[in-house]
Amino acid sequence: MTRKSSSVTIRDVAKHAAISVATVSRFINQKAPVSQDVAERIQQVMLDLHYVPHATARLLATRQTKTIGLIVHNIHTDFFVPLLTGIESVVSKNQYNLLVATYKSPVRRNSQPPIGAHNTDGMLIFADSLSEEHLTHLSLNDFPLVLIHRTPPANLKIPCVTVENKTATHKIIDHLIEVHNRRAIIFLNGPHEQEDTCWRQQGYCDSLEAHGIPIDQNLIMDGEFSGEIAYEKIKKLIAENKIPFNAIFSGNDDAAIGALTALQEADLRVPGDVSVVGFDDSRLSPFLNPPLTTVRAPTTEVGRCAANLLFNLINNQLVEPITLLPTEITIRRSCGCMPAAAAN
Amino acid sequence: MTRKSSSVTIRDVAKHAAISVATVSRFINQKAPVSQDVAERIQQVMLDLHYVPHATARLLATRQTKTIGLIVHNIHTDFFVPLLTGIESVVSKNQYNLLVATYKSPVRRNSQPPIGAHNTDGMLIFADSLSEEHLTHLSLNDFPLVLIHRTPPANLKIPCVTVENKTATHKIIDHLIEVHNRRAIIFLNGPHEQEDTCWRQQGYCDSLEAHGIPIDQNLIMDGEFSGEIAYEKIKKLIAENKIPFNAIFSGNDDAAIGALTALQEADLRVPGDVSVVGFDDSRLSPFLNPPLTTVRAPTTEVGRCAANLLFNLINNQLVEPITLLPTEITIRRSCGCMPAAAAN
DNA sequence: TTGTACGCGTTATCAC
DNA sequence: GTGATAACGCGTACAA
Numbered sequence: 001m002t003r004k005s006s007s008v009t010i011r012d013v014a015k016h017a018a019i020s021v022a023t024v025s026r027f028i029n030q031k032a033p034v035s036q037d038v039a040e041r042i043q044q045v046m047l048d049l050h051y052v053p054h055a056t057a058r059l060l061a062t063r064q065t066k067t068i069g070l071i072v073h074n075i076h077t078d079f080f081v082p083l084l085t086g087i088e089s090v091v092s093k094n095q096y097n098l099l100v101a102t103y104k105s106p107v108r109r110n111s112q113p114p115i116g117a118h119n120t121d122g123m124l125i126f127a128d129s130l131s132e133e134h135l136t137h138l139s140l141n142d143f144p145l146v147l148i149h150r151t152p153p154a155n156l157k158i159p160c161v162t163v164e165n166k167t168a169t170h171k172i173i174d175h176l177i178e179v180h181n182r183r184a185i186i187f188l189n190g191p192h193e194q195e196d197t198c199w200r201q202q203g204y205c206d207s208l209e210a211h212g213i214p215i216d217q218n219l220i221m222d223g224e225f226s227g228e229i230a231y232e233k234i235k236k237l238i239a240e241n242k243i244p245f246n247a248i249f250s251g252n253d254d255a256a257i258g259a260l261t262a263l264q265e266a267d268l269r270v271p272g273d274v275s276v277v278g279f280d281d282s283r284l285s286p287f288l289n290p291p292l293t294t295v296r297a298p299t300t301e302v303g304r305c306a307a308n309l310l311f312n313l314i315n316n317q318l319v320e321p322i323t324l325l326p327t328e329i330t331i332r333r334s335c336g337c338m339p340a341a342a343a344n
Numbered sequence: 345m346t347r348k349s350s351s352v353t354i355r356d357v358a359k360h361a362a363i364s365v366a367t368v369s370r371f372i373n374q375k376a377p378v379s380q381d382v383a384e385r386i387q388q389v390m391l392d393l394h395y396v397p398h399a400t401a402r403l404l405a406t407r408q409t410k411t412i413g414l415i416v417h418n419i420h421t422d423f424f425v426p427l428l429t430g431i432e433s434v435v436s437k438n439q440y441n442l443l444v445a446t447y448k449s450p451v452r453r454n455s456q457p458p459i460g461a462h463n464t465d466g467m468l469i470f471a472d473s474l475s476e477e478h479l480t481h482l483s484l485n486d487f488p489l490v491l492i493h494r495t496p497p498a499n500l501k502i503p504c505v506t507v508e509n510k511t512a513t514h515k516i517i518d519h520l521i522e523v524h525n526r527r528a529i530i531f532l533n534g535p536h537e538q539e540d541t542c543w544r545q546q547g548y549c550d551s552l553e554a555h556g557i558p559i560d561q562n563l564i565m566d567g568e569f570s571g572e573i574a575y576e577k578i579k580k581l582i583a584e585n586k587i588p589f590n591a592i593f594s595g596n597d598d599a600a601i602g603a604l605t606a607l608q609e610a611d612l613r614v615p616g617d618v619s620v621v622g623f624d625d626s627r628l629s630p631f632l633n634p635p636l637t638t639v640r641a642p643t644t645e646v647g648r649c650a651a652n653l654l655f656n657l658i659n660n661q662l663v664e665p666i667t668l669l670p671t672e673i674t675i676r677r678s679c680g681c682m683p684a685a686a687a688n
Numbered sequence: 689t690t691g692t693a694c695g696c697g698t699t700a701t702c703a704c
Numbered sequence: 705g706t707g708a709t710a711a712c713g714c715g716t717a718c719a720a
């Protein structure tokens with residue numbers, strides 16, 4: 001498994017520049033002033049030899065990796081692109097690397113996440129990808145951690161950044177009820193372990209209650225934030241034809257697509273027969289047919305913000321314990337409105 | 345910055361078990377049989393001391409990183425999700441980590457990519473993110489490399505995986521001409537540095553020639569594979585009203601969205617006035633208005649395949665020098681057809 | 689089966 | 705400013 005003995009090391013640079021390794025190291029890390037002459041020589045040799053410091057060796061010596069980790073449980077979603085875009089911009093601005101891992105703490109078996117203190121300087125943890133136990137262990141060791149779309153377990157002081165779910169949901173349901181006179185509103189909720197799900201459900205219920213509409217558990221169904229699952233659920237709902245409804249609030253835009261498809265296949269008109277609204281304002285929402293009325297969540301900003309917090313932590317600076325980014329309703333056509341501008 | 349206060353090393357274990365470090369190491373890695381008595385003693389001491397092997401030191405000693413790298417020049421695109429999905433599935437199956445870097449080799453040669461032999465065991469390189477010089481250097485050092493959507497420079501034997509561009513494009517243009525009688529077809533091409541662009545342009549030209557339609561350079565415009573840029577270009581084209589056209593072949597689906605938006609704003613009907621077709625069959629294509637006729641590219645499969653090749657390389661196995669994945673036309677509505685099934 | 693000693697590529701600590 | 709050299713923690717010939 002020995003890859004290459006031809007790997008160029010700091011010793012090679014030193015030799016070619018006719019200088020000691022210590023000086024080369026100092027120059028690279030700007031640890032101490034180096035004479036102009038020597039600096040230029042080293043610079044040149046490094047370029048010629050394509051020298052790149054060996055990350056692992058450096059870590060062993062300094063205990064720094066210059067990389068941060070991101071743990072998510074599912075990469076296969078449009079939500080991931082803007083999140084990663086935000087994170088990546090900050091990471092590269094800080095000259096760091098990004099290690100991406102898909103992982104989900106299992107309930108029983110004691111497996112370890114693939115990334116941690118041994119290969120990162122800090123981690124971004126999305127939603128419920130890491131168990132409380134893992135979180136606790138890392139946090140207690142003072143390892144820099146920032147939670148995304150999830151609050152820390154009790155007793156643990158881990159900063160988190162998420163978006164305002166409840167009020168926005170409340171408002172969009174209000175809109176459905178007050179403007180479009182929809183009162184039989186299906187709620188396609190997400191995974192129960194995810195906090196967003198809870199808050200969105202809360203907003204949904206609050207709005208109904210505020211309008212004196214009793215909450216019908218039959219209207220609340222698991223969409224799992226998945227287009228496929230939402231599609232199946234709505235298709236079945238229509239086929240059984242036992243529960244009347246005239247609107248669907250989908251917990252996220254992905255699931256809304258599935259709902260839209262199922263409605264279309266059943267020849268139900270949107271928004272004529274059924275209003276549909278979503279959450280996230282993902283990239284494709286303005287282009288759906290009809291364009292989707294939804295809640296705009298600043299996902300790129302979430303990623304950027306979380307990454308910035310993490311770097312503050314790594315640099316031993318104080319950070320806000322909790323950052324709640326604002327959301328806002330984006331009215332398009334799927335709810336029944338006819339906004340002037342056709343596109344985005 | 346002291347993270348691990350409890351730094352108990354293999355030496356401590358050896359000392360407490362009254363045994364040598366070598367034996368402890370062998371026991372841990374099951375490299376050679378150890379006497380029952382010794383095994384039990386080591387086991388006990390490791391438990392008592394809460395010993396955990398230091399991952400980094402281990403990597404330094406074995407010259408392995410257990411991570412592979414992915415270099416792309418732009419994360420901010422829907423193309424990235426399926427690609428990453430494919431790669432990630434293989435990476436985690438192999439118990440490896442994935443380091444993601446956005447990077448683009450500058451024309452001037454003074455920068456190094458953030459990932460390389462120093463922090464990965466092999467790399468996946470998308471399109472033209474890395475210059476020939478960087479490629480050459482890595483390849484000459486026998487560093488495992490797999491190219492995605494790009495062939496290797498001459499003289500370099502780097503395996504690559506890409507998709508069939510030319511024939512599919514040829515066919516979809518044929519479709520536009522033969523079935524829908526469109527002969528003034530705009531081509532929104534991608535970045536000139538990207539190979540996909542060239543092949544798609546070739547397919548476009550071949551089809552026109554085969555039908556005796558002269559190639560009009562005015563119809564070929566840079567869409568840069570970007571929705572925004574395509575939008576501006578088509579908007580301007582319509583406003584100037586100097587070049588008549590009745591179809592648009594967009595180099596990728598992203599740009600097709602921009603085109604669609606521009607046409608819609610100008611009250612041009614799709615496909616009534618203008619047929620629009622794309623390339624990629626990205627996730628949102630079936631949901632556009634109208635659903636987009638496009639070329640389906642197996643992007644997830646590309647990612648999976650490239651990652652598999654890379655692992656073969658890492659394990660010193662032989663690999664195919666070039667893998668060309670098939671593409672196929674997906675007929676929806678934007679070309680003018682009216683397929684039976686409404687949605688995908 | 690077990691032990692000794694060296695190498696992995698850097699940084700840190702001294703001297704000079 | 706610069707240069708030796710000792711860590712860093714582990715794997716592994718080579719010996720025994």
